[in-house]
Amino acid sequence: MRNFWDQIMIVLGIAAILAIPVFAADADAAIVPPPNTGAVEGVLIDSQSGEPVSYAQMYLPELNRTYTSHDDGSFHFYELPTGTFTLKVFRVGYRDASFNVVIAENDTSFVRLKMSGSAIAVQDVVVESERDELSELAKPEQEISGKKLRQNLGRTIAETVDYEPGISQRTMGPAPARPVLRGLGGDRLLVLEDGERTGDLSGTSSDHAVTIEPMTAERVEIIRGPEALLHGSNVLAGVINVARGYVPTTKIHRASGSLSAQGESVNDGYSLGGSASVPAGAFVVRGDGSFRKTQDIVTPIGELANTKIQTTNASAGVGLVKKWGTIGTSASHYQSDYGIPPDPVAGHPGGVQIDLERNHIETKAEIFPSKTAIRKIELRHAFTRYRHSEIEFSRNLGREITGTGFDVLTHHAAALLRTNRIGIFENGAIGFWGEFRDHSTPSGRNLTPPSKEYSGAAFLYQETEWGKLSLNGAMRLDARAINPQFSGNSNAAGIIRKRSFAGISGGISGIFHLNSQISLGSSAMRSYRAPGIEELFSEGPHLAVYNYEVGNSNLDAERGLGLEIFMDVKSPGWRLRVAAFRNAISNYIFAKNTGERSIRIYSLFQYQFVGEKALMQGVESAWEWRPFTAWQIGGTASYVKAELVDLDEAIPRIPPFEGKAYLRFHWQEFSIGAAVRAAAKQDRTGEFETPTDGYAIADLSADYNFAKSGLLHTFSLNIENVFDSEYRKHLNQIKHIFPEPSRNIKLLYKAYF
Template identity: 40%
Template sequence: MSTAVFSRTLITSAFFLFIAVHAGFASGMTEDHSAGSAGSAVSDAGILKGYVHDSETGDPVVLASVYIPDLDRGSVSHDEGDFIIRNIPEGEYRIRFQHVGYESTSKNVTITRDDTTRVSVSMRPSVFRSSEVEIVARHAAEEDDITTYVERTVTGRHLRQQLGRTLAETLEDEPGMAQRSMGPAPARPVLRGLGGDRLLILEDGGRTGDLSATASDHALSIDPMTAEHIELIRGPSAIVHGSNTMGGVINVRRGQIPFDHPDHIHWSGSLQGESVNRGMSGGFRAFGPVDTSLPFSGRSLSFTDRMAFRFDFSGRHTSDMDTPAGSLVNTDITTLNASLGLSYIDDWGVIGFSGNILDSKYGVPGGEGIAEAHPNGVDIEMFRRYLDGRARFNFSDSWARRLDVRWNYSYYFHRELEKPDDPDIPQPVGAEFGVLTNNIRMDLHHRNMLFFEKGLVGVWAEHRDYASGGMTFTPETIERSVAGYLFQERDFRSFNLQIALRYDYRHLSPEEAESIFLDHDITSREFHGASGSVMGSWNITSNLKLGSTITRTHRSPIIEELYSEGPHLANFSYEIGNPALTREKGWGSEVFVRWNRERMRASMAIYRNQMDNYIFPQDTGEQSPRRDDLNVFQYTENKVLMTGAELNYELLLNRSLTTGGTVSYVRGDFIDDGESFPFLVTEERENAVPLMPPLNSRLYLEYSLGSLKIGGAARLATRQSRTDEFEEPTDEYAVFDLYAQYHFSRAGALHTFSFTVENLANSEYRNHLSRIKSVMPEPGRNVKMLYRVYF
């Protein structure tokens, strides 16, 4: 590693912290604090008690979510609609209430030390689906004291209705979203035409440690079955998580480490079945107190009201997927996933740990009809072992509000097995990959600093050990990364301003290796650069909001792009890296508008993203030097412009009938220096970026009768003829779905049912981002049923 550059990065990180501390204590001197030292931990706390009821009937609302974003803590209402949250530091808070079938609502409360605050909350039944989808939310895994721009939050009945086999399938109907696939298992989300390493996917705010961003056949190590909700984050809040977030951030929140002590055990169970692959899946979650005591010095130390646990388990098994053209052989999936988290909660903060194990085996289809695929397909076995440790220290009467420390460890391994003609013959290993990842992150949340009212400063560091085997010749590589960042925010009555700055350094050190196929020697590389984002949003009226975002991103080439060499059978390619690649730099801009009336809700965004040195694997059309059945894909770089627009709306036709929909468009072009493009270009050009989704839309009509909701939806897409040289076009399509949802409460439990018929007419259509679209269409008619119960 270059000592000079590494030192500059550490100095930059220290500079962020120095400015924060200097400005913070300077502004803190002007404040009149209560008794107590500036850095003292919280010593006194209050209690919040309340009652949640239906605004129309007055009946108690059972199992309503009660959440305090500023503390990342919460509870649920019980049989009589009552709830209690203990050990809340003194101060003013905004409490958020959510429940399936009701509009989300918030209430401001003041907590007094050594006292109990009581509230009564009425919740109004909702017809709008988006009542469970927040546009701007005060919550994202690590920065709960700042206003995080959450483009969408998929939760509640919306999440249950969309719940699919993978995260990509679950989010496919969201605006701007598509899915890259090579069969059902390795599908991965693509947002605004950007996927892979340009779309950061997090689990409870931490990186997953898998290889899903590197190749189309690599599956994501997240099963959505036990997700509490899924956040799509853009703008300055995304820069806090990484420098390469032009596409945004997807955060799957599971709440593995409890941050609140419940008064009793809560649990939920799920069971899902579907016909298109004869699949079954199930999940179980439990969250509750740990009431125990330990002997110490001749007396007992009680941890009652201080410790909490969370446990979840999920399993999934499917057979080969059916399509209108027949069964897609070797697309079965078997996955087991389990997690356990434990935390100690006190007035001063929280300390907790969790562990997760995931084992999965899935198939990647093959056959003579799929160009360059293995004749019998490839089986992939993968597992991940994941440890997460978190500590939170609350401060009162000081400029610093909270310090969050997080450590993640991940051990990921997968191997790709060729399927021989004789099933009794052992499967040869085509490729195998292993990654050991350690990272640590520290965020200091603060109050006034210079011009801003609140924000955070932080540092992040990661050590990654990569190795490969089988027929691949990518060298073992050690990767070290470090970053410093800050996020600041200020409200001006009707105007909100957010900024984020980040500086990253990455060093890659490959094992000594020789290659006759790479154009350059395999040597160590280092990359460093700045990224940042500014967002302003203006509440023009109580119903209309206008905003704009400007983002600068920095992305270093990843190991596979620099050093890959060898056949990748499951990816239908012979991959050759480019050790001379330079860092990718991007500028992005977006203008958005939000309209919210009693009978209509709508949002629209237009955006322009330009990236210099955009890295991608290009099909050369040449056969590989080692295997004449595979084409060579050479990593290269070019200048890219992506422009697009999104529309999302809901309209209440009457008390029971709602209609809505989304429209998404993105266009990608390779451009030369100095070439100018209008915002939306309509004429055909030959320099199209490969694998761009076509213009697409989803429209629905929904009828509500109490707890019952019945609806129909249409998924539409135009023909995609703007393709790369070796890419095939896809035709337009219209696919129709039906769905129904019902819920009821009985004996302190909430029972929910979701029934869906996808592709009602068994239409044959193809996903343009599928690597096997030339041979097999998308799934045929699929009948799905999901039952979920909450206690």
């Protein structure tokens, strides 16, 4: 039956792509292009030499439009709605820039934008008649793109963002790494791709990988505060969104794209990737692909067996770009084989091999109504089929068998209306979201009963400004129903039955601008999270993590209250951000080690899902100083203390105090840097959890780029763990067996055209 539905969805996806030209033929007759559109054309130049800046990546976040400047530095955006928009520009060798551009009705604005070298701090250039900047609260709190993305590019998204303040990574080998933000991970941290949920199971267990390949990512956004509620109800820590641009939304007049190759020494690994966008009349066709292969990781005390990775990722999309908006569709495929290392103490003695596959079809439309209170209408639907098998070697049978299997079919649908100024509110949104998930465990040992899950949400977001005070707020209503196939049965988790949940989440945040350089802010967030199917109904051995998991069918929903205060200081020569937070969560759900062995499989310890009152408090900071034109010094630091209040115990798997300091020197198209990553010891551990010692690790990096033969060539060299030190990270679940990787030399080449 599942194969039948797979075929149906593939046929529908192909039909959607083929139907776009038919739709387009009638689109102009059905939808009258609004008169309030305009365009912007211009050229990017070097502020020192006056030479054109080619191959710069340009992004209009309010309209989700992207572009790459031509060889002569020229660029253009056509058929844009009127208004004032933010234009972000990224180019290796230059400081990231942000400009405001005004789009006038039936007019083309011609602008000349200057970019400064990366070692020179300058104020943003504003191209407009009257400044009307969007609230700082509407922008991602952290954004990783361009040169920074290449420098930090890792095997996984978690490794790529690991250097940001407040972020750690949960690992169980190199492949199944997932970000942890302010001590919150798993299903408590949404990891999105192009604003959509991935449909994988990475949030449910530490052996499950995130199905996002960082090689072809355009940028990574970290969103906090009330705006995060547009994506989910459980966002105390925030949201991580990986922007790829699967569905083209910008009209282009020439082909553009990139080619990448990366190699690393610690695992004899390599990866290849590429992306391209090609104009086809009113359409834009886009495709990307990547391949990654590594051998076993080497550590200072030896090779870590069964840590090989082989991943293939590919996508193709087409978009129609007209004056009234855009419509398009895309299809993508992700397949990965990776190993979980053997752990004779607390894991599978022979290791486990995981084979996963994700197929994804997405269709979305963006419509710009003519002179109404609604600025933009976004409609989207996504279908995802995710399959995952955990393969072990049976000594009794003398062959490999599937120990645990997962098969999840997911449909997402969403509608979002972004509004213009309405009364005192300057920028808002109202939306609806729905999801259907069909869970099954098709082979091997079944952890959970086959179930169907129905979820829905409605949400509202608004911004306003009163003088020096910027405010934004959001409210969200969520409901979920979980319907197990075998209702009425009983197991160690309790009575298997239909469960329904509903809850309200919300938040408000404000920034007070003391002057042009100093801002103070605070936020309050109310979160809500319904328990997952695994937490409610699981019973059985999960051999990849070597646990015997038992759910709790009587669990209630989690509800949290988060408070935060922060300060931002920005000047031409330096900047500082400091934040303190407090998150109180009632009924914090986690798998607690009971200390007892499973009756069914005596070698496994039994983990029971429970709900306890939790409190997380912490601070984080980031700073940067440019004492001289060519020198850059900076660092980050973060700390979180987490405890189960009623039990007077530490919450397991919480990162210790962590920090990083770096020094970089820039000269023309070349830069070189050194950094130190450090962590304190972690002896505030949960029951049956082992402590870890502190460490300090040195890294080196260098970057060089040049333009030649119609290409922008970039090289990034990183040497990690320069002195081949032996150290262990607290969130690595196999830290008691092997330390972190040895010295690693990574070289990335990326060419833009």
